[in-house]
Amino acid sequence: MRHSIPFEAxxxxxxxxxxxxxxxxxVSFALAGAAEVCGIDITEEHHxxxxxxxxxxxxPCTPKLCDAATIDF
Numbered sequence: 001m002r003h004s005i006p007f008e009a010x011x012x013x014x015x016x017x018x019x020x021x022x023x024x025x026x027v028s029f030a031l032a033g034a035a036e037v038c039g040i041d042i043t044e045e046h047h048x049x050x051x052x053x054x055x056x057x058x059x060p061c062t063p064k065l066c067d068a069a070t071i072d073f
């Protein structure tokens with residue numbers, strides 16, 4: 001996705017990703033300087049793995065386990 005998404009365009013902005021999977025793109029946004037990265041995913045395993053991904057990198061993120069139809073942002 002690095003060739004398709006201009007992650008640096010999010011510098012200083014808040015990012016919300018619906019269906020973040022392992023958090024790969026959210027990590028890219030965070031590393032590119034996003035002010036805040038948040039995401040929702042309906043899959044418990046994705047939620048667990050994405051949280052671990054951010055923990056290992058010592059990056060802030062707010063991943064939520066929920067359905068996009070009931071988003072509370």
